[in-house]
Amino acid sequence: MSKTIAITNQKGGVGKTSTASAIVSGLAEKGYRILAIDLDPQGNLGFCLGAEIDNSPTVYELMKGAVPIGQVIQSNGTVDIIPSNILLSGAELEFNHLGREYLLKNGIAPVRGNYDYIIIDTPPALNILTVNAYTATDNLIIPMIPEILSLLGISQLRETIDLVKNIYNPKIEVLGILLNKYDKRRLLTKDVEEMAEIIAKELYTKVFDTKIRSSVTVAEAPAHGESVYQYSPRANSTRDYRMLVEELISQKGMKLDGEEKQ
Numbered sequence: 001m002s003k004t005i006a007i008t009n010q011k012g013g014v015g016k017t018s019t020a021s022a023i024v025s026g027l028a029e030k031g032y033r034i035l036a037i038d039l040d041p042q043g044n045l046g047f048c049l050g051a052e053i054d055n056s057p058t059v060y061e062l063m064k065g066a067v068p069i070g071q072v073i074q075s076n077g078t079v080d081i082i083p084s085n086i087l088l089s090g091a092e093l094e095f096n097h098l099g100r101e102y103l104l105k106n107g108i109a110p111v112r113g114n115y116d117y118i119i120i121d122t123p124p125a126l127n128i129l130t131v132n133a134y135t136a137t138d139n140l141i142i143p144m145i146p147e148i149l150s151l152l153g154i155s156q157l158r159e160t161i162d163l164v165k166n167i168y169n170p171k172i173e174v175l176g177i178l179l180n181k182y183d184k185r186r187l188l189t190k191d192v193e194e195m196a197e198i199i200a201k202e203l204y205t206k207v208f209d210t211k212i213r214s215s216v217t218v219a220e221a222p223a224h225g226e227s228v229y230q231y232s233p234r235a236n237s238t239r240d241y242r243m244l245v246e247e248l249i250s251q252k253g254m255k256l257d258g259e260e261k262q
């Protein structure tokens with residue numbers, strides 16, 4: 001059975017998409033079969049992974065039930081992608097019928113068995129799209145950056161997770177908080193690290209051992225149509241993302257069925 005991870009934080013610009021993209025490419029590099037799903041109307045994950053996002057059916061048409069799943073899955077030769085575009089921004093108003101929380105989960109059900117890992121990128125919001133992601137996934141990763149403002153609003157995030165856990169998906173768990181744009185020489189980093197530990201306890205989770213350092217590679221790689229591993233294999237952030245992938249797959253509950261038995 002495939003494992004599903006959504007990358008989430010309602011704060012903008014904390015590295016959700018960069019992290020989703022790096023995990024997708026990192027797992028693919030290890031030979032796993034990956035489906036990447038972009039649930040953000042900004043369409044950035046699809047762009048990072050080289051999908052065609054403007055003139056192809058996207059996750060929006062899938063959730064609407066307008067096209068079969070086969071028509072929304074693209075491949076970049078390495079991973080499969082369900083892209084998104086701006087049309088998805090109408091979701092809150094448009095998806096207003098009973099069962100609207102299950103649209104993504106039901107939409108991807110026919111292909112789940114084809115993949116080892118399914119990675120979902122989410123918008124900087126707590127809305128029906130976020131709830132759809134949380135309903136379709138059993139695992140969350142919460143990236144944060146070392147700025148005090150990035151730590152506010154965690155109680156709303158927790159409420160949304162609790163809501164989904166109570167009603168739509170009792171299996172949902174936070175795998176961990178990921179500190180991104182990390183610089184251990186900055187004074188504030190220490191404070192933020194301590195706060196992140198406190199937040200992790202509130203969310204019944206931990207802070208990942210791996211932290212992602214800042215480097216221009218993260219911003220430059222997508223502009224060159226490459227993953228961070230291809231673009232700059234030795235950059236600090238690339239090494240960090242490689243370690244994160246190792247940390248992730250060695251985590252209890254994240255091993256695939258065959259691997260768990262070994």
Ligand SMILES: Nc1ncnc2c1ncn2[C@@H]1O[C@H](COP(=O)(O)OP(=O)(O)OP(=O)(O)O)[C@@H](O)[C@H]1O
Nearest residue numbers: 012013014015016017018124181213214215218219
């Ligand atoms: N470790 C890093 N080092 C340097 N730049 C980074 C790093 N992580 C992210 N960035 C840059 O920060 C910006 C925001 O990152 P990203 O788009 O991944 O965040 P996001 O949480 O997905 O944003 P949004 O909420 O808008 O979807 C981007 O320009 C990205 O290139």
Ligand SMILES: [Mg+2]
Nearest residue numbers: 016017040044
């Ligand atoms: Mg993003």
